[in-house]
Amino acid sequence: MMLGPAIELGLEVTVLATGPAESAAQGAARVRIGRHDDEEAVRALADEVDVLTFDHEHVPPPILHGLVRDGLAAVRPGPDALVHAQDKLLMRERLTALGHPCPRWWRATGPADVEAALDDVAAEGADRRSARVVVKTPRGGYDGHGVRVVSSGEDVADWFTEHGELLVEELVPFTRELSAQVARRPGGETVPFEVVRSRQQDGVCFEVIAPAPDLDPAAQRSIQDLARAIAEDLDVTGMLAVELFETADGRVLVNELAMRPHNTGHWSMDGAVTGQFEQHLRAVADLPLGSPARTAPHAVMVNLLGGSRDDLAAGAREAMAQDPSLKVHLYGKDVRPGRKVGHVSCAGEDPEELLARAHRAERLIIEGRRSVEDQGGAATEENA
Amino acid sequence: MMLGPAIELGLEVTVLATGPAESAAQGAARVRIGRHDDEEAVRALADEVDVLTFDHEHVPPPILHGLVRDGLAAVRPGPDALVHAQDKLLMRERLTALGHPCPRWWRATGPADVEAALDDVAAEGADRRSARVVVKTPRGGYDGHGVRVVSSGEDVADWFTEHGELLVEELVPFTRELSAQVARRPGGETVPFEVVRSRQQDGVCFEVIAPAPDLDPAAQRSIQDLARAIAEDLDVTGMLAVELFETADGRVLVNELAMRPHNTGHWSMDGAVTGQFEQHLRAVADLPLGSPARTAPHAVMVNLLGGSRDDLAAGAREAMAQDPSLKVHLYGKDVRPGRKVGHVSCAGEDPEELLARAHRAERLIIEGRRSVEDQGGAATEENA
Structure with a gap:
C-alpha cells in the first residue's frame, strides 16, 4: 500500500519479497526476491537504495546494525529504535525506565516466575486459583500469535524451552483499546494522527473508528503527547503506532508498539488528507510531513479476514455495487481462515451508519451473503 | 496515475511504453517496450491482457479494429467511439448529426474553404479584414498544438499539404471554459462528475476549480446530461471528458472530447471519494462505478508547466513544507519549457484561498521563488 503513494511522491521503491506472489511484489516496478532474514539478500537491497524501511518487524537486528555500521543505506527506523517493536521485553524495560505507563509486567525465565506473577496478581484479589496473567513471547508474535492467558506456569513450559525468556503481564481490565499514531x-x-478506537477479537483487529468516540480533547492531547514522547525517546523514524488500553478508572496503558504503517491507521488512506502510507514514506524519505486532518467527521475501517469465500474479487464487486462510497482494498493474498486479506473503509457524518455499512460490505465480501439485517431478519450484529 | 488505484483495486496493469524512462513505465510492475503505432507491439500487449485502455488518443484506428476483429482483448473505449476523440472532423460531423451543440464549423480542403468560412463569419459582423476563424488539424493536436487562429486561408496552406483536410471553426466569444466528465x-x-471550470493559456490548461463557481443546479444538470448523452451516443467506455465553452448569452458549446482520464479531472484524485483514474479503471474493467462526491466544498488543481527550475523534487519539498495540506504530483518527466511535468491540488472551504495556495506552490516548484505577494510586493497575479 506504499506503492501508490510512492508513485505520486516521485519515489522509486524496490521491494524485497520472499517470492513473486507476495502482495508487495505484485505491484512493484522493482522487486528483489530474497528473505528478510538472509543477510546477503538484505545487504544487496541496501546497496541499491538510499533508504531502507519495513512493512514488518522481522528483520534480525544484527543485519540492520551491519548496514548502519557499513553505511550501506539509511535504515529508518534505525535498529536501536526498531528493537523496541521487535522485542516486547526490551520494550517494557525501556518504557518503564522512561516512565511511560505500562501494565504491571514481569520477566520470566521459567514457570516459577509465572507462578510468582500469579501470586502478585492474586494478592490483590480474592481467589488465587482464578488468578490469570498474560504471557507473551518477546519476539515473533503477531495478531494473537505468541500470546497466552494462563493460570499456571506449566501452561507455557513449552515456550520457555523455545524462547528462554518470556514477558508476563497483568490481565488489564480495559474498557476499550485505542491507538495513537x-x-x-x-x-x-x-506529526500525530488523531487517536482512534480499535476493536479486537482473538488478538486480531477487526474494526477501527476515527476519531475515537467520546474522547475528550484533553485526553486526546495527552495520548498524542505520549505517542510523540515515545517516538522521540526511542528515536523512531517513520510511522509509530502505540496501541493502548483505556481502563475504567481513566488510565491509559501502552500495550504494543509498531514502527511502520499499522492496521489501526488504514482508515487514513481514504479518510485523511495524508494517508499513513504516504506519511510513512514522507517521514523515511525525509520529506515534509503532510496534514493528518480527516476529510470527513468520521472514518471507519473494517478488516477482511479470510472466511468461507475464496473469490474475494467477486465479493468486492458486489460490495462496490451495493455502496459506491465504500472503498474496498484487497491485498492479493490467498484466502485462509482468519487471515487478513483486505479491508474496507468509508468516511462520513454518522459513525453508526458507517460501521453498519462497513460490516455489511465485509460480510458480503468474505461470506458471499447479505447480513441478517439485509435478509429481513433480526438486526443482530455480532460484536457490533 | 492509474497504477496506484490499480493496486488497491487488485488489477494487474501492463504498460506499453516507448521507452523505460516514460512516466508510466517507471512505476509499473509490468512494462512492454514498444510504440503505440506499431501493430505488432500493440497486438503482443493485447494478447496478454483482458482489457486494453489508453492514456492518450494516438493508437491508429486500424490497429484497434484489428484487435477487436480478432478478439485479442476488449478495447475500451472501442475504436468506433475513440475515433471521435482522435479525429476532430469526425467528431464535429457526428455531434452535429446528433444535435449536440457545437461552434459553427466547416470542412476545408484548401485555402479557399477557409476564405469562405471567413466570409461567413464576416457577414455577421462589420469588417471582413478583421474576421478570424480557428483552424485545427483533425488529428494529432494537443495542448494548443495543431490549432491556429487565422484571418486568411494562406495562413494554413502548409497544413493542407500535410493533412489534406482541416477543421475550421468560428472563434467562439466564450466567457469561460467548463469541463464535464x-x-x-x-x-x-x-456516473457523472460535477462540472468544473478550467482556465487555459495558449491552449494549455493551467487551472481547474471544482465545482464550477456560480453554475446553477439546472445548468449543471443540463451539462451533465449532455456529457452522458454523448457518452451513450458514441458508446464510450471509461472516462469521457467534454470540454465546453460557455457564452455570454448562456449557451454551452462542445469544444473537444477526450476518452481517458483528463487534465481537468486531476482535482478528483485528492478531492473526491473516487478519483478519475480509479473511476476509469473501474469502468474499463467493468467494475461498479464509485461515488464522484467531493470530500470538501471546493477543490483546486493547478498544473506544473516546465519553467526555469530543473530540480522539481527540491521545489516539491519546499511546497510541501510550506503547505502540509497541499498535494504535489510529479510525473517524473524531464523539464522543458511549458511541458506538463506535474500538478498540485488542494481541497477546502474557500475557493479563493485554495487558488492562492495552489498558485503559490506552483510558482515555488517551477521557478524556485516565492510569489510576488510572499515577497512583500504588490499582490498582482497573472491570470488570477
Whole structure:
C-alpha cells in the first residue's frame, strides 16, 4: 500500500519479497526476491537504495546494525529504535525506565516466575486459583500469535524451552483499546494522527473508528503527547503506532508498539488528507510531513479476514455495487481462515451508519451473503 | 496515475511504453517496450491482457479494429467511439448529426474553404479584414498544438499539404471554459462528475476549480446530461471528458472530447471519494462505478508547466513544507519549457484561498521563488 503513494511522491521503491506472489511484489516496478532474514539478500537491497524501511518487524537486528555500521543505506527506523517493536521485553524495560505507563509486567525465565506473577496478581484479589496473567513471547508474535492467558506456569513450559525468556503481564481490565499514531522525520519533526478506537477479537483487529468516540480533547492531547514522547525517546523514524488500553478508572496503558504503517491507521488512506502510507514514506524519505486532518467527521475501517469465500474479487464487486462510497482494498493474498486479506473503509457524518455499512460490505465480501439485517431478519450484529 | 488505484483495486496493469524512462513505465510492475503505432507491439500487449485502455488518443484506428476483429482483448473505449476523440472532423460531423451543440464549423480542403468560412463569419459582423476563424488539424493536436487562429486561408496552406483536410471553426466569444466528465461501463451504467471550470493559456490548461463557481443546479444538470448523452451516443467506455465553452448569452458549446482520464479531472484524485483514474479503471474493467462526491466544498488543481527550475523534487519539498495540506504530483518527466511535468491540488472551504495556495506552490516548484505577494510586493497575479 506504499506503492501508490510512492508513485505520486516521485519515489522509486524496490521491494524485497520472499517470492513473486507476495502482495508487495505484485505491484512493484522493482522487486528483489530474497528473505528478510538472509543477510546477503538484505545487504544487496541496501546497496541499491538510499533508504531502507519495513512493512514488518522481522528483520534480525544484527543485519540492520551491519548496514548502519557499513553505511550501506539509511535504515529508518534505525535498529536501536526498531528493537523496541521487535522485542516486547526490551520494550517494557525501556518504557518503564522512561516512565511511560505500562501494565504491571514481569520477566520470566521459567514457570516459577509465572507462578510468582500469579501470586502478585492474586494478592490483590480474592481467589488465587482464578488468578490469570498474560504471557507473551518477546519476539515473533503477531495478531494473537505468541500470546497466552494462563493460570499456571506449566501452561507455557513449552515456550520457555523455545524462547528462554518470556514477558508476563497483568490481565488489564480495559474498557476499550485505542491507538495513537505519530510520524517522525530523521530531524525530529513529528506529526500525530488523531487517536482512534480499535476493536479486537482473538488478538486480531477487526474494526477501527476515527476519531475515537467520546474522547475528550484533553485526553486526546495527552495520548498524542505520549505517542510523540515515545517516538522521540526511542528515536523512531517513520510511522509509530502505540496501541493502548483505556481502563475504567481513566488510565491509559501502552500495550504494543509498531514502527511502520499499522492496521489501526488504514482508515487514513481514504479518510485523511495524508494517508499513513504516504506519511510513512514522507517521514523515511525525509520529506515534509503532510496534514493528518480527516476529510470527513468520521472514518471507519473494517478488516477482511479470510472466511468461507475464496473469490474475494467477486465479493468486492458486489460490495462496490451495493455502496459506491465504500472503498474496498484487497491485498492479493490467498484466502485462509482468519487471515487478513483486505479491508474496507468509508468516511462520513454518522459513525453508526458507517460501521453498519462497513460490516455489511465485509460480510458480503468474505461470506458471499447479505447480513441478517439485509435478509429481513433480526438486526443482530455480532460484536457490533 | 492509474497504477496506484490499480493496486488497491487488485488489477494487474501492463504498460506499453516507448521507452523505460516514460512516466508510466517507471512505476509499473509490468512494462512492454514498444510504440503505440506499431501493430505488432500493440497486438503482443493485447494478447496478454483482458482489457486494453489508453492514456492518450494516438493508437491508429486500424490497429484497434484489428484487435477487436480478432478478439485479442476488449478495447475500451472501442475504436468506433475513440475515433471521435482522435479525429476532430469526425467528431464535429457526428455531434452535429446528433444535435449536440457545437461552434459553427466547416470542412476545408484548401485555402479557399477557409476564405469562405471567413466570409461567413464576416457577414455577421462589420469588417471582413478583421474576421478570424480557428483552424485545427483533425488529428494529432494537443495542448494548443495543431490549432491556429487565422484571418486568411494562406495562413494554413502548409497544413493542407500535410493533412489534406482541416477543421475550421468560428472563434467562439466564450466567457469561460467548463469541463464535464462522465464514466461509463460497457453495460451502459454512467456516473457523472460535477462540472468544473478550467482556465487555459495558449491552449494549455493551467487551472481547474471544482465545482464550477456560480453554475446553477439546472445548468449543471443540463451539462451533465449532455456529457452522458454523448457518452451513450458514441458508446464510450471509461472516462469521457467534454470540454465546453460557455457564452455570454448562456449557451454551452462542445469544444473537444477526450476518452481517458483528463487534465481537468486531476482535482478528483485528492478531492473526491473516487478519483478519475480509479473511476476509469473501474469502468474499463467493468467494475461498479464509485461515488464522484467531493470530500470538501471546493477543490483546486493547478498544473506544473516546465519553467526555469530543473530540480522539481527540491521545489516539491519546499511546497510541501510550506503547505502540509497541499498535494504535489510529479510525473517524473524531464523539464522543458511549458511541458506538463506535474500538478498540485488542494481541497477546502474557500475557493479563493485554495487558488492562492495552489498558485503559490506552483510558482515555488517551477521557478524556485516565492510569489510576488510572499515577497512583500504588490499582490498582482497573472491570470488570477
